[in-house]
Amino acid sequence: MxxxxxxxxxxxxxxxxxxxxxxxxxxxxxxxxxxxxxxxxxxxxxxxxQGFSLVADAKATLVQRIKAFIEQTLNRNDLGEQKIKFSELLPAELHTNYDALSALFSASENQTLERYIIDRRLEKVKELLVYTDLPLHEIAYQTGFSSVAHLSNQFKRLTGLSPTYFRHIRHQKQTLQKATT
Incomplete structure (x- = not known):
């Protein structure tokens, strides 16, 4: 979940x-x-x-706990108020060495833990671009990116679009959907 x-x-x-x-x-x-x-x-x-599955294996459970903790952390309202370092938070939360968590995650998910964290942060950025009118500097701050430039580079790498253009396209689609209903 x-x-x-x-x-x-x-x-x-x-x-x-x-x-x-x-x-x-x-x-x-x-x-x-x-x-x-x-x-x-x-x-x-x-x-x-409902599209879910039970996780009974200990390693799979730990991977699910990693994902859950990342999601909970990214959904906190005070995310921008402190520098989030998952390399410190995850071991404290899960009582396991970060290198071991990262290796387990990579082996299980065929993706590095760091890449997963960035991708989840970018999904949060997409959500804020679509559902809010927050300026990019505030979105970067709230999602833990060090700057708008860093956010924009990561966003473009994932989507092929700039955050501003992505927002513009989403607003156009929403306007068209409202006009046709």
């Missing part, structure tokens, strides 16, 4: 199955009481129907 909407879908599905959900966090679920084998099969089927 990598977003708040995912959390709500998972909570709803588990509660629909009669489970007493105590906590749903990105990548983790806690329920009160014992979950039988039959209930686990129902959970698995319900989650797969």
């Amino acid at each position: 990598v977003c708040a909407r995912c959390i709500e879908v998972v909570r709803r599905e588990l509660e629909r199955l009669g489970l007493d959900v105590t906590e749903v966090r990105l990548g983790q679920v806690q329920v009160r009481g014992h979950v039988s084998t039959d209930q686990m099969a129902q959970v698995k089927a319900a989650l797969e129907k």
